[in-house]
Amino acid sequence: MSSVKFSYIAGFWRRSFAFLIDLLLVGGFCWSTIRLLSEFMYPFPVISIFIGYAFVILYFGLLNSHLHSGQTFGKQLLKIKVTDTHGKDLAVIPSLLRSAILFAPSCLISLSGYFPILLLSELFNLLLVCLQILLIYFYIFNRQNRRSIHDFVVGSMVINLKKDDQGQQVPEMWT
Structure with a gap:
């Protein structure tokens, strides 16, 4: 399957830049709050985490829910949105x-330092690192539909804002 056929699915760079814009906004707010x-x-460092x-x-x-039409501020700027697999806004x-x-x-991941037993701390770190690797792996290498673990769990996907592409079938992960 060619990637041109599924042009309504938001690409890697567009999603990445929208995410970067949102991280700058969230990071700025959190930094100001911490100050x-x-x-x-x-x-109380655990509470702040x-x-x-x-x-x-x-x-x-x-x-990203129906409350804001599936768009963070970064997604609005780059004209993409989160929907369910049928093109409707998420609840x-x-x-x-x-x-x-x-x-x-x-x-x-910063909570692992608060475990009293080193083995529990290392297992917690390993679990979170494996989850992060899986999220990144599916995001980068699932080229057919760009869905990752969090998308599969809730049945969501990120699409470009084009009204004529809505209602198309979501492609399979790999052929």
Whole structure:
């Protein structure tokens, strides 16, 4: 199958740049929040990790849902959106789950230092690293439909904003 036939599926670079724009926005907000609340949050680093993770999930989860037409601000600029496999906007709960899976490895890896047993810490790190590798692997090498683990779990995909392409069948992963 040629990639031209499935032009409605958002490509790697467009998704990557939209993600970068969103990370700059989220990172700027989190940095500002940390600067304002640093004296209060310093004694509670685990709480600050979970607050950051919750904010990231809420930002991506709510904006990628039907509440914001499946688009974060980065996706709006690059004219792509998250939909289900039938082209409809995601509901809030699947969108939040999609974000939680996508950001779990990168947001939660710093918690491993708080395990009292070194073996548990290393197993937790290994689990999160394997999840991150799988997310990246499917994202890069699944060229037919660019769906990754978080997309398969909730039945979503990222498409280009073209009204004439909606309703097309989602291609299989590999031929």
